Amino acid sequence: MLRLDDVSKVYRAGAFGGRELRAVSGVSFDVNAGEVVSLIGESGSGKSTLGRMILRLTPVSSGAITFDGTDIRALRSPKAYYRQVQGVFQDPFSCYNPVFKADRVFAMIKDEYFPRVAAAEWRERVEGALRGVRLDPGQVLGRYPHQLSGGQLQRMLIARAVLLDIRLLVADEIISMLDASTRIDVLNLLADLRAGGLGILFVTHDLSLGTYVSDRTVVLRHGSVVETGPTDLVFANPLHPYTRSLLAAVPRLHARWDEEEADPGETPCPYHGSPEGARTRPGLAEAEPGHFAACSGCAEGAGAPRKLAKEKA
Numbered sequence: 001m002l003r004l005d006d007v008s009k010v011y012r013a014g015a016f017g018g019r020e021l022r023a024v025s026g027v028s029f030d031v032n033a034g035e036v037v038s039l040i041g042e043s044g045s046g047k048s049t050l051g052r053m054i055l056r057l058t059p060v061s062s063g064a065i066t067f068d069g070t071d072i073r074a075l076r077s078p079k080a081y082y083r084q085v086q087g088v089f090q091d092p093f094s095c096y097n098p099v100f101k102a103d104r105v106f107a108m109i110k111d112e113y114f115p116r117v118a119a120a121e122w123r124e125r126v127e128g129a130l131r132g133v134r135l136d137p138g139q140v141l142g143r144y145p146h147q148l149s150g151g152q153l154q155r156m157l158i159a160r161a162v163l164l165d166i167r168l169l170v171a172d173e174i175i176s177m178l179d180a181s182t183r184i185d186v187l188n189l190l191a192d193l194r195a196g197g198l199g200i201l202f203v204t205h206d207l208s209l210g211t212y213v214s215d216r217t218v219v220l221r222h223g224s225v226v227e228t229g230p231t232d233l234v235f236a237n238p239l240h241p242y243t244r245s246l247l248a249a250v251p252r253l254h255a256r257w258d259e260e261e262a263d264p265g266e267t268p269c270p271y272h273g274s275p276e277g278a279r280t281r282p283g284l285a286e287a288e289p290g291h292f293a294a295c296s297g298c299a300e301g302a303g304a305p306r307k308l309a310k311e312k313a
């Protein structure tokens with residue numbers, strides 16, 4: 001379905017755009033129907049830039065993004081693309097105009113995509129989509145954004161995507177602003193949508209959320225993929241020092257916080273520890289079936305699952 005092939009993004013930065021900032025470097029991965037792929041990395045690693053390129057909100061500098069084999073740059077009708085691919089972002093409030101009622105987001109897609117659907121039928125569809133995201137239509141329709149919670153607004157945006165019957169959802173930090181119980185609701189909702197065949201790119205800086213929800217994981221650092229594979233393999237046997245340090249930063253029950261640090265015997269990745277190294281050794285090495293790391297040194301380290309923190313006795 002969606003494929004990224006050696007995708008890079010260079011921004012013009014500095015006064016008068018005289019400086020280049022390489023936000024994404026040679027990234028390749030795919031997202032298939034009925035699959036959740038987590039894109040994980042710290043702030044500034046290029047996650048949102050990738051999401052924005054997939055949504056055609058910013059152009060690709062080099063490489064290609066294809067959807068069903070067609071380069072998305074070559075699409076004659078972006079409208080048809082957006083019928084199948086939609087994004088939901090971190091801050092739901094920013095997607096609503098406070099002057100209008102929140103359900104205007106549904107009216108807008110009706111005008112754009114379904115102008116011939118009769119009002120009564122549209123109302124039924126909207127209510128069905130709202131129930132599908134576990135919202136009570138009576139409680140959310142006709143209300144202004146400030147009268148609804150962040151979780152309700154976020155789920156309305158997902159309902160909007162569902163109404164379009166999309167095939168791929170780019171979910172960019174969609175639960176960062178939600179409280180714990182609402183987070184679980186939205187994650188379970190994503191799992192339901194995946195079961196219905198939706199492909200989801202789940203962008204997050206939070207490794208624990210990635211584990212909960214995804215089939216495959218792509219770990220991004222400084223714009224490059226340092227490790228990727230089935231989520232259970234990446235988490236049971238993290239190969240790259242960066243993945244290990246991200247994992248070590250996740251607090252766990254029965255482990256003391258001050259013991260949650262990377263193995264002191266760890267050596268940095270010889271190829272991606274520095275920008276020079278990254279240039280000398282591009283690409284990923286396969287350590288075990290489907291599990292890749294950014295250098296053969298990391299990949300050769302595959303073996304028994306590593307213990308990252310001493311468990312408290």
Ligand SMILES: Nc1ncnc2c1ncn2[C@@H]1O[C@H](COP(=O)(O)OP(=O)(O)OP(=O)(O)O)[C@@H](O)[C@H]1O
Pocket residue numbers: 011012013021022023041042043044045046047048049050205
């Ligand atoms: N429009 C832009 N112009 C110039 N530089 C940009 C632009 N957008 C992003 N960047 C830079 O590109 C790099 C990657 O940014 P990006 O927003 O993709 O990272 P991110 O991993 O999504 O971070 P966060 O989790 O904080 O949102 C950063 O150094 C950022 O400053």
